[in-house]
Amino acid sequence: MITAENLKLQYTDGTEALKGIDFQINKGELVYITGPSGSGKTSLIKLIMGEEKPTSGQLKVLEHTMKTENPQGIRDLRQKIGPVFQELKLINGRTSLENVMLGMRFLSIPRNQWKIKATEALDKVRLGHKILAKAENLSWGERQRVAIARAITRKPRLILADEPTGNLDVENAVNILNILNSLRDEETTVIITTHATHLIDETAATQLMHIENGLIHLNGGSHS
Amino acid sequence: MKTIIVNLGYFIKESFITLKTNRLSNFLSFVSITLAFFLLALVITTWIVSLQIIDVLEQEAEFNVFFHEAVDEPSRILMAESISDISGVVSTRVVGEAEALQRMEEILGEEAQVLAYFDENPFDAFIEVKVDLAQSEAIIAALQEIPDVRSIRDNQQVLDQIRNITRIQQFLGTLFIVAAGAATLVVISHIIRQGIYHNREQINTLRLLGAPESFIALPFLLVGLVMTVGGGLLASIMTGAAINMGYAQMSGPIPYLPLPTQVVLIRNTTFIIVFLSLLLGIGGSVMGLKTSKES
Numbered sequence: 471m472i473t474a475e476n477l478k479l480q481y482t483d484g485t486e487a488l489k490g491i492d493f494q495i496n497k498g499e500l501v502y503i504t505g506p507s508g509s510g511k512t513s514l515i516k517l518i519m520g521e522e523k524p525t526s527g528q529l530k531v532l533e534h535t536m537k538t539e540n541p542q543g544i545r546d547l548r549q550k551i552g553p554v555f556q557e558l559k560l561i562n563g564r565t566s567l568e569n570v571m572l573g574m575r576f577l578s579i580p581r582n583q584w585k586i587k588a589t590e591a592l593d594k595v596r597l598g599h600k601i602l603a604k605a606e607n608l609s610w611g612e613r614q615r616v617a618i619a620r621a622i623t624r625k626p627r628l629i630l631a632d633e634p635t636g637n638l639d640v641e642n643a644v645n646i647l648n649i650l651n652s653l654r655d656e657e658t659t660v661i662i663t664t665h666a667t668h669l670i671d672e673t674a675a676t677q678l679m680h681i682e683n684g685l686i687h688l689n690g691g692s693h694s
Numbered sequence: 695m696k697t698i699i700v701n702l703g704y705f706i707k708e709s710f711i712t713l714k715t716n717r718l719s720n721f722l723s724f725v726s727i728t729l730a731f732f733l734l735a736l737v738i739t740t741w742i743v744s745l746q747i748i749d750v751l752e753q754e755a756e757f758n759v760f761f762h763e764a765v766d767e768p769s770r771i772l773m774a775e776s777i778s779d780i781s782g783v784v785s786t787r788v789v790g791e792a793e794a795l796q797r798m799e800e801i802l803g804e805e806a807q808v809l810a811y812f813d814e815n816p817f818d819a820f821i822e823v824k825v826d827l828a829q830s831e832a833i834i835a836a837l838q839e840i841p842d843v844r845s846i847r848d849n850q851q852v853l854d855q856i857r858n859i860t861r862i863q864q865f866l867g868t869l870f871i872v873a874a875g876a877a878t879l880v881v882i883s884h885i886i887r888q889g890i891y892h893n894r895e896q897i898n899t900l901r902l903l904g905a906p907e908s909f910i911a912l913p914f915l916l917v918g919l920v921m922t923v924g925g926g927l928l929a930s931i932m933t934g935a936a937i938n939m940g941y942a943q944m945s946g947p948i949p950y951l952p953l954p955t956q957v958v959l960i961r962n963t964t965f966i967i968v969f970l971s972l973l974l975g976i977g978g979s980v981m982g983l984k985t986s987k988e989s
């Protein structure tokens with residue numbers, strides 16, 4: 471479902487974030503991407519979402535060839551993704567519920583499902599009591615969980631969670647990772663980046679990808 | 695399309711949030727839009743009025759043909775009949791001295807007392823000739839051929855002058871409408887750009903979530919529409935008040951001006967202004983969206 475060949479990304483200021491990586495991720499996998507700060511994890515996520523275009527090399531996500539994909543194609547791809555951004559990207563001034571519902575408004579999910587699904591997801595991330603709180607009034611860990619709720623309600627074919635446990639205590643972090651792990655099925659692929667290698671359930675993962683300085687250093691996992 | 699319909703409530707809410715976040719700036723823009731529409735409405739009003747005046751004057755075009763005093767009653771009737779045969783003449787009627795006096799008394803109203811100072815009726819009889827204005831020149835030529843015709847009084851010159859004034863007024867009015875329209879477009883597109891700038895993070899998030907551009911743009915389009923249509927309506931109300939005041943002033947000194955009724959005038963002006971505001975609102979918003987996408 472995702473293939474990369476000699477994939478490179480150089481930002482306009484000359485920074486080489488990815489220096490030629492190769493990997494393949496199949497449908498239904500659970501992949502952990504680890505690596506120190508600044509190694510290129512978010513850059514890879516941005517390439518997969520079409521936020522950045524590959525400088526060279528090949529990247530295919532679902533049916534889309536990222537280097538040449540047009541805006542409409544990128545939009546179609548994004549509608550199939552449930553993203554959790556590292557900087558969360560919630561809308562301030564709106565409640566948790568509104569933020570979660572916003573992720574569904576332009577998908578093919580029927581209108582009468584929006585509120586039900588959003589409430590369920592917020593319960594699942596243990597935020598049932600914060601449904602009507604404004605995003606800016608939540609703690610970072612709470613906001614992180616709203617972002618996760620927004621991602622999972624979209625019924626995505628691909629979940630891209632960039633550092634979803636960054637600011638959570640161990641109990642909440644494990645809960646979130648369990649939720650994300652449980653979303654993986656035959657149709658749903660889950661990709662998670664994290665520093666917190668000690669929390670990773672290695673038996674659940676199908677692939678462990680370690681990035682350092684823009685290169686993949688170790689690629690292992692239960693199924694590869 | 696379906697996405698837009700099921701999200702109407704969301705769009706309305708979003709557009710009010712945008713209106714609220716920039717309250718003072720949006721209020722001032724609203725004031726300038728309203729004033730632009732008010733000036734536009736005044737131009738359009740005078741336009742409608744002058745067209746109506748011309749129309750009425752043209753319909754009522756008539757010449758007064760005066761003849762020598764020696765012409766007696768039966769010859770007058772014969773003369774009127776022969777004038778009827780001229781092509782372009784709609785009808786003729788002999789107006790005797792007494793009727794001429796009576797008409798003037800009606801026109802003068804209370805002032806008619808001055809007529810009492812004359813020892814005898816100072817007015818001459820004449821033949822009233824209703825004509826088709828398009829053929830007026832040929833008719834005048836034909837009338838001048840008739841022996842015993844002393845003089846012809848026509849309102850040709852007055853009409854020509856009014857027509858000229860109207861032409862200038864229409865030219866200036868068009869210029870004005872274009873200028874005020876452009877000003878409104880600029881103001882609206884600026885408001886939209888400002889709104890987009892303030893919401894740029896939210897817009898970026900929506901794009902990353904795969905929202906269609908129409909979904910992202912619609913709240914801003916609504917903001918533009920609320921501002922212009924609101925401004926247009928307020929301007930229409932102000933114009934209505936101005937028209938009422940104008941009519942109250944005018945009915946004294948110029949009672950014979952064939953003005954359209956107030957209700958019709960206000961209705962037509964309001965219709966045109968609201969229609970224009972819709973058009974300019976959509977145009978300005980689209981312009982704002984387009985130009986902020988490029989930057």
Ligand SMILES: Nc1ncnc2c1ncn2[C@@H]1O[C@H](COP(=O)(O)OP(=O)(O)OP(=O)(O)O)[C@@H](O)[C@H]1O
Pocket residue numbers: 481482483485486487505506507508509510511512513514556
């Ligand atoms: N927009 C950008 N322009 C220029 N350089 C960038 C940009 N974004 C990231 N970089 C650089 O690219 C490199 C990789 O950054 P990236 O954000 O992918 O790291 P990361 O692995 O996600 O780090 P972290 O764990 O801290 O989130 C870093 O050196 C960073 O400074």
Ligand SMILES: [Mg+2]
Pocket residue numbers: 511512513556632633
């Ligand atoms: Mg990162």
